[in-house]
Amino acid sequence: MTDQLVLKVEDLKVYFPVKKGLLKRTVGHVKAVDGVSFEIKQGETFGLVGESGCGKTTIGKAIVHLEPAFAGKIYYKEQEITNLSEAEMRPYRATTQMIFQDPYSSLNPRMTVANIIAEPIRFHRPDADVTAEITAYLEMAGLRKECMLRYPHEFSGGQRQRIGIARALACRPEIIIADEPVSALDVSIQSQIINLLKRLQRELGLSYLFIAHDLSVVKHISDRIGVMYLGCLMEVATTKELYNNPLHPYTQALFASVPIPDPRKRSAKVPLQGEIPSPLNVPPGCKFQTRCPYATELCRDRVPQLEQVGDGHLVACHHWNNLHKK
Amino acid sequence: MLRIVFLVNLFLLLLFAGQITTNADTLISYSIFAVITLILAAIILTLRRRNKTKERGIRTGWDLMWNKLRRNKSAMAGMWVVCGLCYVAILAPFIVPFDPYIMDWGALSLGPESHHWLGTDEMGRDTLSRAIYATRIAMGIGLMAVTLNSLIGTSLGLLAGYYGGNTDNFIMRLLEFWNSIPFILMAIALMAALGSGLFNLILVVSLTGILEFARIIRGDSQLLRQADYVNAAKVMGIPDRQILKRHILPNCLAPIIIMATLRIGETILTIAGLSFLGLGIQAPMPSLGSMLANGQQFLYENITMSIVPGTVILLIVLSFNLFGDGLRDALDSRITQ
């Protein structure tokens, strides 16, 4: 890991318009991502964790222009890429790649593995020795080159995920956005992919934006973690710090909810009450206040900002200090 | 299996070689047949080479589909009949016992007999020969109209589905407007405006049902647009045109083929309906619809005149429908009905 920033997201907002009425006027927005900032250094893994609908996938998509950013800025190294046109974007396209959750929908069923991997090579480096490169990337992803002529449906979930990784690698990216890459896989396969991702990071110096809902997985792979709730970052810290010293009540509740695979550590814990509010109808003030056991008037009135509470530890809570002491 | 077909083809080619006269019909048929035989040979060769090279059965989506289809008896029956009809259609000039146009005024409106196997019509033309030629024309028109139809429908549906938003709105609204004009009326009016040529007929018939076609393709491409592999392609910077071509279109192919197969039957029925109104294929060219519409006037006198074209229409529509249904089951597609 170096100190060079490869990706910086500043106050990113992704809103989807809500249209209603006779003329389908925009009457409001679903604030999928509502002012998120973070940065990723070269060789670092930034984990983004949160429950479904919290906007973590949308952030990933916004970075690679699959969703338009409503406001805010995205930088690749020094270059702002937020609103670049497709043509202007082209030089940066290869640098940021994505790995998807569903290994079944992420590969074109009508293309052979070779073609899938060759597509970015042919597009970005038309002069390259395609066959040799395909072999190399397949090997890198832990697949044998005999796979080349097969079609995706002949592979198991884990192998498909490897093909997806090989395809991403074929662009020679610096950043990989991994959107829940292991959540659809069986436990015994999950670990293979996690290990592969870690190995690739070591060997190629990649940076990851690792999006997942499984805290254990995120914890295992990330250097730093951001906890999201309803489109906002609630807490950002290094992995160790976050796990040892979670400050935000939501982070704490999340940790408490995760079942521990050890019957002896079974606890009579009280789970977090209530459900995530609909993003159409976000509560005022702190977005977590409806479920927060410590919520006060202040939480209902004012939106807490992310504040620095320690070395690289940010938290967005009015009461973190009190809770901490408790 | 394929090899036997190929040998039969070769045999037929040699058999009919002597019959190629200056008649354009036979020449066209013969060359089409020759080309098909060549293609068959090419397929056999590639299959053989693939059989050699593949170590363990590489099964593409098509292979899987074929396996499933093969177990569906009615679909296979449909397919064989379709193949048979194609042979009849292509080889028509060689296999007709009589010139389908020649009128034998001494043999009017006959029932089946030893000379004319399926009898003659009220102008002394051989019903069997006319039915064979009519099959050729029906299949040809059906195929062309459906091709045109699916081309228009597919491209509009693809664009609407992939680009979404205003493009989608515009295309789909336009197609809905188009659909709101009752088809038969539109066909009659268009035929009146354009004249009743064969080409116009194809054009008019191919304009029907574009909406259904486009709707399904649009639905599919809308789904595919959100597929992760399309996202992946976008992230890699692949231009839209190429995404449409390489990722979306190939994955819409199954519904397109199914729809097209099912549509052929409909097209033939539509043309028959137009013939009934006097707007179909013009005399003296034999067409199933006008043969049936005409035979209907002789229902008492000579029922073979209706039975023959009726059966052929039934056979064509039924076999294409069975085959199409089988395809749909095999591909487990989202299309219903």
Next chain:
Amino acid sequence: MDPDILLEVKDLQTTFTTEDGVVNGCNGVSYSLKKGETLAVVGESGSGKSVTAMSILRLIPEPPGQIVRGQILFDGIDLTTASEKEMRKIRGKEIAMIFQEPMTSLNPVITVGRQIGESLKLHEPQLSSTKIKQRVIELLDLVGIPSAEQRCNEFPHQLSGGMKQRVMIAMALACSPRILIADEPTSALDVTIQAQILSLIKKLQQQLDMSVLMITHDLAVVAETADSVAVMYSGRIVEYGAVDEIFHQSKHPYLDGLKKSMPRLDIEQEELYTIAGMVPNPLDIPSGCPFRSRCPQEMACCQNEPPTIFFSDSHYARCWLYADGGHHD
């Protein structure tokens, strides 16, 4: 027979006839569920854990599915041979089930209230419709759905995933069944909701004195909820025991590997352990131990059917490693 045993599955084999051949959904599975107990059946996808559960209620689509061997004893009746009419009396009334996908498991065009009320109407025909309505509201209250009266008239799509699962639970509990089969009840839900649902099931189990058959792929959920555990692999039980024995004295290499390959929140791990290879194709399961091709301790004898080795009354594993009497290093 142990009077405490409510349900006993004996040597169950369920097959599916597919176009490519006959697949064993489960093969020789035996387990028993005691009164008030939670038995977890754990395994990866395709291990046959759901098939056994579905076989109990005979919900396997027939054809292609078929129970070819074994017995399922409930209340002295063998469910594998019971008539459809008898089964209908048991389903929902004696044994209820909740499913993995609350999104698709509720009928989208019928209101929540009517869906819950339906089993009441069916199994307790003496109830008047107002009584049923009252019961439905009580049930919704019981599973923790706020403003139950209003929710009654809503359609499933108006509820969130967690709410739907609560409705499913209310539906299952409507006739106070003796056994609840929960087929992956939380795997489609978020962590916080998962915790809520699990604790709800636990609470209700105690309240209603039910036995729960918990089917899951998640060892952590097992550890949280189960009393006994059956670990399945490729349609068979490879290890069976009390929850503590499974987590702290596991014998089978598969279970070992599985536990080691999980990323964990409570302990630090460097590199994750990986089980090599893939789950065998169900059409093409190797002879002998189905796990042997992935097993780091594969031996020549693994090609033969592994023996069942008992380590305690309740704890057994099927593995050649312990064939000489059973020891663990």
Next chain:
Amino acid sequence: MRKIAIILATLLLTTTILVNGAAAEKILRIGIAKEPASLNPVFIHGVYGESVAGNIFDTLVSFKESAKEAAPLLAESWTISKDGKVYTFKLRKGIKFHNGDNFTASDVKFTLEAIMDEKNASPSAQFFKPVQTIETPDDFTVVITLTDPYAPFLLALGSHTAGIMPKAATMAMGMDKFDRAPIGTGPFKFAEWSPDDKIVLTKNNDYFVATPNIDKVIFRPIPKPETMAAELLSGGLDVGSELLPQDVSRMQEEGLSVKSVPGLTSRYLGFNAKRKPFSDLRFRQAVYHAIPFDQAIPGIFRNDGDRAYSWIPVGVLGDDVDYMKKHTLPYNPAQAKALFAELRNEGILPENFEFTIYSPQDPQRKKIATVVSTQLRQYGITVKVETPEWATLFPMLKAGQCDMYAMGWGSVPDPDRWTYKIFIPESNMNFSQYSDPMVTEALKKGRTISDPVLRAKLYQTAMRKALVEDYIHIPIAFLKTTIVTSTKVQGLDPSPQRYIHLVTAKRNVDIK
């Protein structure tokens, strides 16, 4: 399934029983092939309108009994001046229109002037062109003065397009409204017109000729002849017309009454005299030789038509059958081949020549066109058959755009009506664009004189030149008029013009 079947069966049963019970009124149901466009005599064109109107309106003179000789109807008697220019009609007294108005000479004047009024664009205006003045010296006398003698003038007055309308009522309604609610003096009153469904007439108890036996007449347009045949066979219709020959013979077997008379309808093939190669006599001859008409015509028309040799129907003044028959060209493929070869050599007929033959949509004319197409195919000429609707076909024909066409004609038994408009160059009915000074002169002269012998001579001259020297048309057939009636219907006979007259001086159709 079974329940539905039972319900349907009981429904059917009860309904059939109920329906068979009622039969108080005498209703005559007549099937016609097409719906008339108008019932206002001023607007009527075509046989369907005339057929219906003939039962609502009366004309001054009548040709209902005999197509050749005028009989009195609304006019009791009439005189024609020696120079053939002044017609004086004495009208019958005491006749009332259906609405109760008295019939007087002013109604006659009004009707004829309405036809001649340019604003009405009446299709029959042309037949009244020679009229100079119409005077009504008293209420029951009409004097019509012509500019020139016009032999078929009585025919014009006797045709149903000259049915007399009530002046006051028509003016009150307006011409267009009157079209949908006609009022006449005829045996039946107009009751209802439900478009594409039926036209209902009820009996006029005050009809001056006779009280109709039938209470109600329903004309039903049935577009498909096979459906009409089924209706007749099933008893849904009492009278059917324009049926397919094969159905007619079957109906005869089934015991329905089939009557037929030689008709005044013809079918012919025409060439375009202005366009190459049709303008070349040899081409026309070659086509004539190439087609076996003697076989094809009976094949197509069966019992329904006889081969025609001239334009003038057999039995009509100047028919000249023997001469024309002798000079008709026989089927001679060798001769045809030789002629085509000759034309090709001279460059008049291009190699791979292609043209279109036009015909209306009725099955028989379509078949004629098909025969031409099929036969010429054997001589290397590709002929497309086009069968547009009337509205498309007529403008093309009138503009002289059709190289070859299969058409027909139907009219009253006077040679002028069968020739004049067809062959004189100024006429827009001259689809062939034929122009021959001799023919033109003969035809023009023919309509102005009244001596039958002289007239016959003139028409013979014209036809011989046009048809068996120039071969500009190939006459195909004169159709019979066949009507099929149920055995209940009594006293109905077909008329050569395909009219259906229910009540005349000699006839009063009845249902038993």
Next chain:
Amino acid sequence: MLNYTIRRLLLLIPLLLFVSLFVFAILKLSPGDPATALLGDQATEEAIALARAKYALDQPFYLQYLQMMVNFFSGELQSIFYKGNVLSIVLQRLPATLELGFLSLLIAVIISIPVGIISAVRRNSFFDYASMSVAMFGVSIPVFFTGILLIYLFAVILKVLPASGYGGHLWTIEGLRHMILPALSLSFVLMASTTRLTRSAMLEVINQDYIRTARAKGVSRFVVIMHHAFKNALIPITTNIGNQIARMFAGAVLTETVFAWPGVGRLAVNAIFRRDEPLVFGCVLLMAVVYVIINLLVDLVYGFLNPQISYD
């Protein structure tokens, strides 16, 4: 819901514009003209010219179009052939068309839905094969041919039903008798497609998770099928039937011709053949409006059947 309805109805404006322009263009592209058609073969050039002037056919195209549009919207469009108001002519025909459509729909629904359900439930049984084969035949035989066969069978041979024509309203005995045969022949195609659709929709629904849930509750097979499955399958079936109704208006032309039925479809076809431009124009526009309205109704019914859809 109201908003949705209004928005859909607002779409009528561009629709009418599009359809009217298209129809007008087609009419003007067609050779021949109404005056010739009206006056017949005997008409002189002068008479035709006069008639053309009378119907404003000698005006420039854009004026003719504008005039037609103005007349259409003010309800003043006059048929050339029938010399009456287009709207009232169409309205006069409407009962025959609607009643026929209704009856054939009824026959089709009554027969095809139960058959479709049974086929789906007894998949691959003899009944399934038999009914699907019949359905296949139904879609494969041209409707005009079934029409004439029905006429011969029921009217000529059995002599139980009238062969053709409109006998009065559906609710009169004579009207019903006349309507049975055309309705039967028209319902054939509809029956075939509805049966097939019902079957496939049921098959799809039967495999859904909620069916399993219902079975797990101990619900009997019959109730599962009728209450749980059919309610869901009804959604695609309604869409299909709705589409078919909308098309029935003009799709019945062939049937109407065979049975000499005074319906709107034949009116329009005859109007085209007679070059009755205002009538064609009016008919097609009205049909387009009816099509839109029926579709809208179907969509609203759809929303009623499918609670997941909310219109706003």
